[in-house]
Amino acid sequence: MNASKNTHNKTKDLGKRQDEGGFLTAYKQKRDFKQTPEPQAKIKPKNGTKVFVVQKHWARNLHYDFRLQIKGVLKSWAVPKGPSLKENEKRLAVLTEDHPLDYAKFSGVIPQGQYGAGKVIIWDKGSFENVKTNSLDESFKQGRLEVKLRGRKLSGVYVLIRLKQSKNWLLFKTKKG
Numbered sequence: 001m002n003a004s005k006n007t008h009n010k011t012k013d014l015g016k017r018q019d020e021g022g023f024l025t026a027y028k029q030k031r032d033f034k035q036t037p038e039p040q041a042k043i044k045p046k047n048g049t050k051v052f053v054v055q056k057h058w059a060r061n062l063h064y065d066f067r068l069q070i071k072g073v074l075k076s077w078a079v080p081k082g083p084s085l086k087e088n089e090k091r092l093a094v095l096t097e098d099h100p101l102d103y104a105k106f107s108g109v110i111p112q113g114q115y116g117a118g119k120v121i122i123w124d125k126g127s128f129e130n131v132k133t134n135s136l137d138e139s140f141k142q143g144r145l146e147v148k149l150r151g152r153k154l155s156g157v158y159v160l161i162r163l164k165q166s167k168n169w170l171l172f173k174t175k176k177g
């Protein structure tokens with residue numbers, strides 16, 4: 001048995017962990033997989049195409065979850081008003097815990113009493129590419145991502161900028177691309 005395999009489950013520092021290493025600790029801690037139909041992490045990343053997904057989520061407050069595949073997980077932001085299709089229309093995007101790649105396929109109803117209870121639909125989905133010279137991971141850590149989305153609703157270059165080292169980011173479409 002490989003003892004080191006389990007060490008990440010024991011970490012107490014979930015806040016830091018959720019942004020590093022793809023361990024999905026926070027995601028797993030928040031959910032009871034006997035109760036929720038949400039996926040556990042099974043899909044492993046492959047080289048090549050990266051996916052994005054936007055889920056519309058009727059939780060306590062309706063919001064849209066914007067997720068980008070970065071370093072083997074879906075980096076995730078809750079966007080109260082949803083991403084805008086108009087250039088330069090800025091939307092607040094609050095960073096939430098990393099989700100497994102499997103989540104890009106999820107729609108359904110999270111039961112009452114569970115984290116994020118409510119209906120989830122896939123609002124848009126597609127592939128994306130990094131338009132910066134820095135890697136996606138570096139750009140994420142620096143708090144400025146620029147990605148070209150190819151979805152049904154969202155297409156073109158979108159920027160995510162972190163505000164002052166907080167969980168709050170701004171999401172908007174740019175004229176580029």
Ligand code: MN
Pocket residue numbers: 057059063064065078116
């Ligand atoms: Mn949500």
